[in-house]
Amino acid sequence: MSPVKRAVSPSKFRLGDVLSVAGSGFRTRKMRTALSALGITIGIAALVSILGLSESSRAELKAQIAALGTNLLTLEPGGGFGGGDGVLPAETVGKVARIGPVEQVADAISLDLAVLRNDFVNENETGGIAALAVDLDLLDTLNGNIAAGRWHDQASAAVPTVVLGAVSAERLGVEQVSQGMQILIGGSWFSVIGVLEPFPLAPDLDRSAIVGKPIAATEFDNELNPSVLYIRTAPDQLDQVRSVLPSTADPESPEEVDVSRPSELLTAEEEIEDTTARLFLGLGVVSLLVGGIGIANVMVIAVIERRNEIGLRRALGATRSHVMRQFLAESLLLSALGGLCGVGLGAAVTAVYASSQGWQIVLPPAAMVGGFFAALAIGVGAGLYPAMRAARLAPTEALRAA
Amino acid sequence: MTAALELRNVVKQYPGNPPVTALSGVSLAISEGELAAIVGPSGSGKSTMLHVMGTLDRPTSGEVYVDGNEVSGFTDRRLSAVRSRLIGFVFQQFFLIDGLTAVDNVGNGLLYSGIAKRERQLRAAEALLRVGLGHRLLHLPNQLSGGERQRVAIARALVHRPAIVLADEPTGNLDSRSSHAILELLRGLNSDGTTMVVITHDRELANALPRQIAFRDGVIEHDSAGRSASALLP
Numbered sequence: 001m002s003p004v005k006r007a008v009s010p011s012k013f014r015l016g017d018v019l020s021v022a023g024s025g026f027r028t029r030k031m032r033t034a035l036s037a038l039g040i041t042i043g044i045a046a047l048v049s050i051l052g053l054s055e056s057s058r059a060e061l062k063a064q065i066a067a068l069g070t071n072l073l074t075l076e077p078g079g080g081f082g083g084g085d086g087v088l089p090a091e092t093v094g095k096v097a098r099i100g101p102v103e104q105v106a107d108a109i110s111l112d113l114a115v116l117r118n119d120f121v122n123e124n125e126t127g128g129i130a131a132l133a134v135d136l137d138l139l140d141t142l143n144g145n146i147a148a149g150r151w152h153d154q155a156s157a158a159v160p161t162v163v164l165g166a167v168s169a170e171r172l173g174v175e176q177v178s179q180g181m182q183i184l185i186g187g188s189w190f191s192v193i194g195v196l197e198p199f200p201l202a203p204d205l206d207r208s209a210i211v212g213k214p215i216a217a218t219e220f221d222n223e224l225n226p227s228v229l230y231i232r233t234a235p236d237q238l239d240q241v242r243s244v245l246p247s248t249a250d251p252e253s254p255e256e257v258d259v260s261r262p263s264e265l266l267t268a269e270e271e272i273e274d275t276t277a278r279l280f281l282g283l284g285v286v287s288l289l290v291g292g293i294g295i296a297n298v299m300v301i302a303v304i305e306r307r308n309e310i311g312l313r314r315a316l317g318a319t320r321s322h323v324m325r326q327f328l329a330e331s332l333l334l335s336a337l338g339g340l341c342g343v344g345l346g347a348a349v350t351a352v353y354a355s356s357q358g359w360q361i362v363l364p365p366a367a368m369v370g371g372f373f374a375a376l377a378i379g380v381g382a383g384l385y386p387a388m389r390a391a392r393l394a395p396t397e398a399l400r401a402a
Numbered sequence: 403m404t405a406a407l408e409l410r411n412v413v414k415q416y417p418g419n420p421p422v423t424a425l426s427g428v429s430l431a432i433s434e435g436e437l438a439a440i441v442g443p444s445g446s447g448k449s450t451m452l453h454v455m456g457t458l459d460r461p462t463s464g465e466v467y468v469d470g471n472e473v474s475g476f477t478d479r480r481l482s483a484v485r486s487r488l489i490g491f492v493f494q495q496f497f498l499i500d501g502l503t504a505v506d507n508v509g510n511g512l513l514y515s516g517i518a519k520r521e522r523q524l525r526a527a528e529a530l531l532r533v534g535l536g537h538r539l540l541h542l543p544n545q546l547s548g549g550e551r552q553r554v555a556i557a558r559a560l561v562h563r564p565a566i567v568l569a570d571e572p573t574g575n576l577d578s579r580s581s582h583a584i585l586e587l588l589r590g591l592n593s594d595g596t597t598m599v600v601i602t603h604d605r606e607l608a609n610a611l612p613r614q615i616a617f618r619d620g621v622i623e624h625d626s627a628g629r630s631a632s633a634l635l636p
């Protein structure tokens with residue numbers, strides 16, 4: 001007798017069921033789930049926040065530079081070989097001003113005098129504050145701002161009054177500009193009439209005490225040779241100006257003239273920040289790998305612990321690939337969970353830190369999406385081997401009492 | 403009568419040194435609607451035969467027919483399909499999933515049939531009613547007694563309306579009162595038409611079933627039906 005044969009339709013495992021089976025284990029193993037996702041969370045958070053912060057600070061820097069203007073050049077006497085006396089001929093300003101695309105020129109004259117809070121302070125404790133004599137248009141040329149008090153005017157430039165750079169004001173303990181506040185410059189008393197905001201493009205000015213040229217000439221009998229020129233050019237002709245400046249300033253030995261573009265120095269500083277960022281990026285990658293190993297470890301343990309469950313599922317009709325899918329999905333969900341938390345945490349860190357620095361908050365979408373997908377990739381990598389082991393387990397072996 | 407299950411000259415050897423022959427030429431037919439007990443001493447090959455019948459393991463040689471399908475040449479995928487559609491298993495250790503309610507555990511019996519979750523839950527609830535656990539639908543396994551757990555497992559084995567239910571020591575972990583209740587349940591389900599093969603150590607339980615097949619050293623020592631599979635051969 002030949003038995004009656006009925007067609008047997010294949011086993012199925014719907015995608016929604018795969019996910020809910022994979023996810024159901026997390027509810028019963030909350031602690032383990034959280035801990036095993038933690039490594040990924042930390043790794044992704046590190047990556048996202050580092051990328052976010054470096055984007056934010058770069059955006060901030062760009063905004064700063066744009067606000068300060070990238071068309072500023074400085075011209076200084078090259079230190080020469082022996083350090084040099086560091087001054088330019090007085091007529092340099094006029095020569096530079098005659099270059100067509102130059103819009104503004106201002107000079108600063110280094111007075112080489114001690115700047116002191118009062119008589120009792122030792123001259124050696126001046127704290128590196130330089131006395132400078134300048135023209136009134138310096139502030140305008142540098143787009144500088146007053147933090148307190150006021151800038152020089154025609155009258156104040158001719159009398160013993162001083163405006164302090166941001167760092168100088170701090171070092172001299174001048175927080176507010178009040179009537180009768182005086183400091184000693186080269187042994188003479190000067191009234192403080194203003195404090196400047198920092199100049200990111202001309203940090204030397206932050207450490208200076210600025211007086212008018214007329215009072216400098218009468219009080220200190222100085223030669224009044226500029227030690228630095230600040231030059232604003234037409235933005236599109238900056239390179240041309242830059243190339244002719246040395247020969248204009250010193251036709252005999254143009255190589256002894258230093259021309260630089262402060263906004264480029266700021267950009268270079270950013271490069272330095274980039275290496276620190278790269279270091280942290282490396283740390284993020286390492287903790288991501290450690291997180292992946294953590295997940296792989298948890299998955300290997302899960303496969304061993306749940307041998308009977310695997311056997312049962314096989315008895316209920318799961319194919320090898322269904323078992324594989326379940327464990328891969330578990331590992332993927334773990335890493336996705338870790339990845340999502342990491343992206344969230346990284347974004348939060350970026351937002352909090354950037355706003356504490358007063359930066360604009362930039363969350364690079366590539367870092368967030370990339371971070372999440374990196375987590376998923378790690379999940380697949382970590383889950384593959386355990387899932388394959390689960391799938392290869394023979395049903396009878398899996399069902400044997402542990 | 404059609405055979406729900408048939409073994410022809412099945413040999414099962416486990417590799418080793420020396421290899422263990424767990425089944426040495428077993429022929430057996432279980433008709434549709436039958437309820438058979440498998441008895442025999444420990445190590446006689448009962449579980450091995452159940453695994454081979456249930457397509458959880460392949461015979462070393464011989465033929466296995468499940469609901470008319472000769473399965474010994476099937477791929478692993480097709481064997482899984484046979485289990486998901488035609489066979490229900492009940493184990494001594496229940497093998498319920500801890501975190502799932504009774505309904506969801508029973509619903510797992512339909513998980514690999516491609517049936518939507520709501521439908522699975524409806525049918526699971528029905529199956530739980532059938533085994534007398536209508537009042538325990540949302541309980542977790544650790545909130546159930548041993549007897550109740552085995553009822554849940556039986557409901558899971560039945561929920562996809564299999565051609566045959568294979569039970570390996572279903573009362574092995576239960577006290578005599580629960581065992582008795584499980585026996586009554588199995589008999590009731592059988593009288594509704596489900597074909598069943600039950601391995602048991604319990605002589606009394608075996609004798610309460612319509613047919614007893616006794617194993618010893620990998621061969622059928624005695625079959626109360628008085629016929630062997632060879633009698634069915636042409």
Ligand SMILES: Nc1ncnc2c1ncn2[C@@H]1O[C@H](COP(=O)(O)OP(=O)(O)OP(=O)(O)O)[C@@H](O)[C@H]1O
Pocket residue numbers: 416417418422423424442443444445446447448449450451
């Ligand atoms: N995976 C295996 N590898 C090697 N030998 C095995 C394996 N499984 C079972 N055996 C051997 O096959 C023989 C039959 O085992 P089986 O589990 O079928 O016995 P059983 O009748 O179910 O016994 P029990 O009543 O104790 O459950 C035994 O000698 C056993 O040691």
Ligand SMILES: [Mg+2]
Pocket residue numbers: 448449450570
């Ligand atoms: Mg056994």
